[in-house]
Amino acid sequence: MSRPRAKLTNRFPGCPVESTLSFLDGKWKGVILYHLMEGTLRFNALRRKLPSVTQRMLTKQLRELEEAGIISRTIHPVVPPHVDYALTPAGRSLKPVIAALAVWGHENVICEDGRSTIRPFPEDGADAGAVESAA
Amino acid sequence: MSRPRAKLTNRFPGCPVESTLSFLDGKWKGVILYHLMEGTLRFNALRRKLPSVTQRMLTKQLRELEEAGIISRTIHPVVPPHVDYALTPAGRSLKPVIAALAVWGHENVICEDGRSTIRPFPEDGADAGAVESAA
DNA sequence: GCACATAGTGCCGAAAAGGATACCGTCAAT
DNA sequence: ATTGACGGTATCCTTTTCGGCACTATGTGC
Numbered sequence: 001m002s003r004p005r006a007k008l009t010n011r012f013p014g015c016p017v018e019s020t021l022s023f024l025d026g027k028w029k030g031v032i033l034y035h036l037m038e039g040t041l042r043f044n045a046l047r048r049k050l051p052s053v054t055q056r057m058l059t060k061q062l063r064e065l066e067e068a069g070i071i072s073r074t075i076h077p078v079v080p081p082h083v084d085y086a087l088t089p090a091g092r093s094l095k096p097v098i099a100a101l102a103v104w105g106h107e108n109v110i111c112e113d114g115r116s117t118i119r120p121f122p123e124d125g126a127d128a129g130a131v132e133s134a135a
Numbered sequence: 136m137s138r139p140r141a142k143l144t145n146r147f148p149g150c151p152v153e154s155t156l157s158f159l160d161g162k163w164k165g166v167i168l169y170h171l172m173e174g175t176l177r178f179n180a181l182r183r184k185l186p187s188v189t190q191r192m193l194t195k196q197l198r199e200l201e202e203a204g205i206i207s208r209t210i211h212p213v214v215p216p217h218v219d220y221a222l223t224p225a226g227r228s229l230k231p232v233i234a235a236l237a238v239w240g241h242e243n244v245i246c247e248d249g250r251s252t253i254r255p256f257p258e259d260g261a262d263a264g265a266v267e268s269a270a
Numbered sequence: 271g272c273a274c275a276t277a278g279t280g281c282c283g284a285a286a287a288g289g290a291t292a293c294c295g296t297c298a299a300t
Numbered sequence: 301a302t303t304g305a306c307g308g309t310a311t312c313c314t315t316t317t318c319g320g321c322a323c324t325a326t327g328t329g330c
Contacts, residue, residue: 015165016239016244017233017236017240018240021165026317057318081276162288
């Protein structure tokens with residue numbers, strides 16, 4: 001159940017980019033992995049790091065990541081429940097990918113009042129002579 | 136209009152990973168960029184590379200990428216319409232990101248009959264002593 | 271007796287994303 | 301006269317996603 005947004009990769013066989021994205025897709029997976037890269041976290045610890053995610057959504061995203069084999073969920077059967085989320089080896093192998101995403105986002109994205117835009121590139125006015133799409 | 140799936144990055148300030156993902160999100164953006172990395176393509180050329188995408192969706196995704204400033208759309212006003220899609224400098228700066236995604240997908244994703252799964256990792260049986268979530 | 275913390279689940283409903291299909295205009299070839 | 305290529309739109313409909321809220325269980329502390 002619940003493969004992320006029906007991103008079934010078989011529709012365009014051989015696109016490794018979409019294959020990877022299909023695992024990162026879902027509203028909070030990126031952030032979750034970003035935080036888990038730094039170490040194991042408990043459910044509520046993670047929740048505190050993502051203030052705007054509801055419990056329901058966090059659970060859902062974690063379950064999807066777990067089902068994909070990217071993170072592990074370890075239940076310590078103690079009296080106030082205690083559940084640890086950590087990266088599996090597969091999850092750890094995503095490190096360079098997450099890092100690349102983080103670097104680009106850090107360098108090129110400007111978040112201002114609710115929207116994120118790409119930092120303007122200097123060369124971005126170069127015209128080759130034809131008609132640019134007039135918005 | 137149409138920022139991708141309301142992935143408004145301001146909700147979790149300072150997550151560069153989601154910032155980047157917000158631009159790659161949308162069902163076909165990954166593949167589109169993957170193909171455009173290799174050079175300019177015309178609408179129908181792109182379409183032929185993505186057999187299962189409808190015209191409508193392709194247009195939509197291209198428009199979103201254009202709006203984001205990742206690709207450029209150049210109309211040559213000739214008689215059978217001729218429109219070129221190419222990466223902008225901003226789009227080209229995504230190359231390492233797309234490459235990272237492609238590498239990981241290539242190495243770790245197995246696409247079999249409609250589903251993509253992560254290639255099993257050898258170390259993936261290591262148990263630390265606690266209760267693994269029994270699905 | 272009551273509230274709190276932990277880690278969830280279930281149900282509802284709105285909104286968005288995605289897919290199918292049909293249609294547009296022009297020119298060239300058949 | 302019809303068909304095809306090109307690069308789209310418009311419309312409709314279904315699926316998915318996401319968010320809100322309430323509810324659960326257990327043990328501890330007040």
